[in-house]
Amino acid sequence: MxxxxxxxxxxxxxxxxxxxxxxxxxxxxxxxxLAGVSTDLPPDVDRDDLVLYCLMLGxxxxxxxxxxxxxxxxxxxxxxxxxxxxxxxxxxGQARLLLARAGEVEGAGRGEDALAYLRDPDEFxxxxxxxxxxxxxxxxxARLLIFATWRLALLDRLTASRDPxxxxxxxxxxxxxxxxxxxxxxxxxxxxxxxxxxxxxxxSAIDAVAPxxxxxxxxxxxxxxxxxxxxxxxxSLLRPEFDAVLDHVLRTxxxxxxPPVSPTGPVGGAGGLGPAGVSVGSAESPVGGAGGxxxxxEPAGQSAAGRVAGADRLGRGGVHGPxxxxxxxxxxxLARSLPGSVW
Amino acid sequence: MxxxxxxxAAEVVARVVDPELPMLTLGDLGIVRGVREADGAVVVxxxxxxxxxxxxxxxxxxxxxxxxxxxxxxAAVRTVLTxxxxxxxxxxxxxxxxxxxxxxxxxxxxxxxxxxxxxVLGGRAEPVACPRCGxxxxxxxxxxxxxxxRELRRCPACREPFEHVKEI
Numbered sequence: 001m002x003x004x005x006x007x008x009x010x011x012x013x014x015x016x017x018x019x020x021x022x023x024x025x026x027x028x029x030x031x032x033x034l035a036g037v038s039t040d041l042p043p044d045v046d047r048d049d050l051v052l053y054c055l056m057l058g059x060x061x062x063x064x065x066x067x068x069x070x071x072x073x074x075x076x077x078x079x080x081x082x083x084x085x086x087x088x089x090x091x092x093g094q095a096r097l098l099l100a101r102a103g104e105v106e107g108a109g110r111g112e113d114a115l116a117y118l119r120d121p122d123e124f125x126x127x128x129x130x131x132x133x134x135x136x137x138x139x140x141x142a143r144l145l146i147f148a149t150w151r152l153a154l155l156d157r158l159t160a161s162r163d164p165x166x167x168x169x170x171x172x173x174x175x176x177x178x179x180x181x182x183x184x185x186x187x188x189x190x191x192x193x194x195x196x197x198x199x200x201x202x203x204s205a206i207d208a209v210a211p212x213x214x215x216x217x218x219x220x221x222x223x224x225x226x227x228x229x230x231x232x233x234x235x236s237l238l239r240p241e242f243d244a245v246l247d248h249v250l251r252t253x254x255x256x257x258x259p260p261v262s263p264t265g266p267v268g269g270a271g272g273l274g275p276a277g278v279s280v281g282s283a284e285s286p287v288g289g290a291g292g293x294x295x296x297x298e299p300a301g302q303s304a305a306g307r308v309a310g311a312d313r314l315g316r317g318g319v320h321g322p323x324x325x326x327x328x329x330x331x332x333x334l335a336r337s338l339p340g341s342v343w
Numbered sequence: 344m345x346x347x348x349x350x351x352a353a354e355v356v357a358r359v360v361d362p363e364l365p366m367l368t369l370g371d372l373g374i375v376r377g378v379r380e381a382d383g384a385v386v387v388x389x390x391x392x393x394x395x396x397x398x399x400x401x402x403x404x405x406x407x408x409x410x411x412x413x414x415x416x417x418a419a420v421r422t423v424l425t426x427x428x429x430x431x432x433x434x435x436x437x438x439x440x441x442x443x444x445x446x447x448x449x450x451x452x453x454x455x456x457x458x459x460x461x462x463v464l465g466g467r468a469e470p471v472a473c474p475r476c477g478x479x480x481x482x483x484x485x486x487x488x489x490x491x492x493r494e495l496r497r498c499p500a501c502r503e504p505f506e507h508v509k510e511i
Contacts, residue, residue, distance in 0.1 A: 079485035079495070086487040093395025097424075152460055168424030172394050175427060175511050178460050183486060185464055241459045252464060 039104055042162050045231055050163065051106045052125065052222045053232050055115070056316055057154075058098030059126035062116060064147055065091035066327055067134065076137055083183050087144070090176040097169050117335035121325045122318040129212040130315075131324040138191055138198075138205035145184035146209060149245045150216045152177035153238040162230040185249045192253025203255050210258035217242075218263060220316035344380040352385045353378035355413045362401045363490050364508075366444040369402065373432025376423055384417035385410055390428040393491040393511075430492075430510050447474045447481075447496070447507040471507050473498035481505075 041047070068088030075081035099112040110118075129147055134140040155177060158170030191202040217236050219227075226232030250257060313319050334341070356378050357370030369375050369389070376388040387406055391399050403420045410418040430449035433441075438448035450469045455461070470479040478500035485495040488506055497504045 079487070082485055082487040082489075086491055089395040089397075089491060090393060091395070093393060097394060156460060165424070168427070169394075171425055172391075172427045174460065176394060179486065179509075182463055185462060189464060245459075245462055248462065249464070 040164065041105060042231070045163065045229065046225065047105055047107075049222045049226050050231065051102050053226050054098045054102035054105065054166075056125040056220070056223070057158075058095045058102060058115075059124045060130050060147075060151065061091040061098065062095035063124070063126045063130040063324070063327060065089075065095060066331055067130070067132075068144075071134075071140065084140075087180050087183065090180070094169065094173050094176070097172075101165050101169070113335070117332045121320050121328055124315075124320065124324060124328075125318060126315050126320075126324075127212075127215055128315040128321055128324075129209070129216060131320060131327060132209070132212060133323055136201065136205070137187075138201045139208060141184045141187040141191070142202070142205040142209045144180065145188050145249065146213055146216075146246070148177050148181035148184055149242055150235075150238060152181055153241045154233050154235065157233040157237070160230075161232065166231065181245075185245075188249055188255070189253040192250070192255040199254065202253065206250070206255055207258045211261045214261050214263040215314050215316075218311055218314060218316075220311040220314075223316070344383060344385075349378060349380050349385070352380075352410060352413070352415055352418075355409050355415070356387050356406055359402070359405050359409045362398045362405065364441070364446070364492075366440045366446075367433075367437050369406070371434050371437030371440060373434060373437070374402075374428060384419055385415045386419050386421060388421045388423055390423055390426075392428050396491055398490075428511075430508060433508070441508060442474045445474050445505055446493070447471050447505060449508045449510045452510040469510075471496060473501060473503070474505055475503050476501035 041050075065088045068084050068091065071084045072081060072088075075084055095116070096112050099115045103110045103112060103115055129143060132139075132143060134143060152174060155170040155173040159167050159174065161167040161170065188202060188206075191198040193199070194202075217239050219235050223232050224234060227234040247257070311317055353375075356375055357368060359369045361367045361369060361372050364372070372392075374389050374392060376390055378385065378387050380386070387410075389402065389406070399422075406420050407418055429452045431452050433449065441448040450471070471481050472479050473481050476498060478498055480500060481496050481498045483494060483496050484504065486509075487493075488495045492508055492511070493506045494509050495504060496507050
């Protein structure tokens with residue numbers, strides 16, 4: 001086998017001349033994405049908390065990636081199909097790193113595949129924004145703008161984590177989310193500042209997704225404990241940056257800010273709770289009622305305990321809408337019906 | 344293993360071809376962080392390009408296969424995630440090879456000093472020169488292409504589409 005590509009007339013000929021099939025085996029025997037990465041663990045970290053935190057950030061990326069993959073063959077133009085597929089691939093890469101890290105810290109022999117394919121909906125820790133079905137292209141770009149703006153602010157701060165693996169995953173993700181946010185923002189502006197019809201549909205998409213925004217800034221106790229110890233990011237600190245970016249994009253797009261939302265979204269607010277363990281995440285309008293002063297608005301002066309209240313009834317606590325079960329039925333079907341199978 | 348042998352191993356690794364941009368070697372691409380010897384084995388350290396890049400597994404296999412063919416039976420590939428790879432690490436020779444293959448090489452990656460990541464709504468300010476005719480007046484067709492690292496552009500001067508390795 002020659003690796004001397006300079007000798008080939010056509011650079012791509014270098015690909016044909018090889019001695020095994022490994023190169024074309026994408027999708028077969030994936031290597032551990034953390035292969036060879038240092039597995040050191042800070043001595044004072046709470047392992048159970050760290051596992052859950054890696055699942056939270058990993059599940060956000062995994063479920064959002066799956067929703068993006070569902071757009072493949074359905075996007076309005078080939079160029080945007082490429083964009084959506086690429087963004088989904090980036091998020092899947094981030095999910096693999098985070099789930100592999102969760103499995104490694106847990107130390108119970110569960111790898112990224114077991115965590116992705118063999119958990120039930122109530123074990124998933126993603127924010128519910130990630131699982132929401134899109135319905136139309138405006139909903140997709142609205143949801144992606146909100147998701148990428150929030151996750152970019154989060155991962156940017158995660159680069160200062162005392163866990164070197166989380167810090168490195170954050171640094172890598174920041175580069176990717178920067179262009180995810182740009183792609184979504186440019187579409188929101190193009191549609192919002194477009195025709196009367198595109199403006200109207202973009203506005204209704206922003207209004208429809210907004211109720212799921214409050215939850216993004218509502219910390220779970222695991223997030224608070226780990227951020228106090230310097231390992232994680234307290235999501236309530238992301239709000240000023242998030243609001244500034246959203247405000248800038250919406251103004252450029254000639255869109256108005258969505259109606260005020262509950263700080264916890266459709267499930268968590270006073271009066272918005274269903275019976276314990278029952279998901280009511282499909283509500284389109286905020287039912288929390290009390291509090292909230294705008295997109296992601298949070299009542300001022302809440303105590304840490306107050307901020308945590310209700311987090312167990314949100315996505316971070318494993319409470320999801322029926323849409324997550326649908327996603328998992330599709331995503332996990334093959335792996336569960338044929339355990340251990342390979343291509 | 345002598346120092347000269349380690350140097351030979353490093354040269355073998357640097358000559359391995361990138362599976363998706365085969366005009367480039369791993370040396371050109373700038374993803375090899377180090378080659379050293381540990382307990383009689385060659386240990387290669389690489390940096391992944393994109394989090395989800397499916398070529399990373401292939402690259403790992405290719406490095407091991409190349410070392411095996413060169414007589415290094417015992418070898419391992421380690422990954423370092425930080426500092427994250429940047430297109431600034433693509434060598435000048437690599438940039439020339441990209442241009443010769445009709446792919447516009449990346450410009451300098453933007454450096455952020457402090458504060459939040461700035462949002463760019465109007466596209467890149469830096470012009471991308473056409474790799475065929477050299478015209479600086481080219482337009483983006485799509486911010487994404489066949490792989491995570493490339494975008495599609497066209498040149499109104501020579502009327503040809505071309506790919507551009509995006510700055511990251």
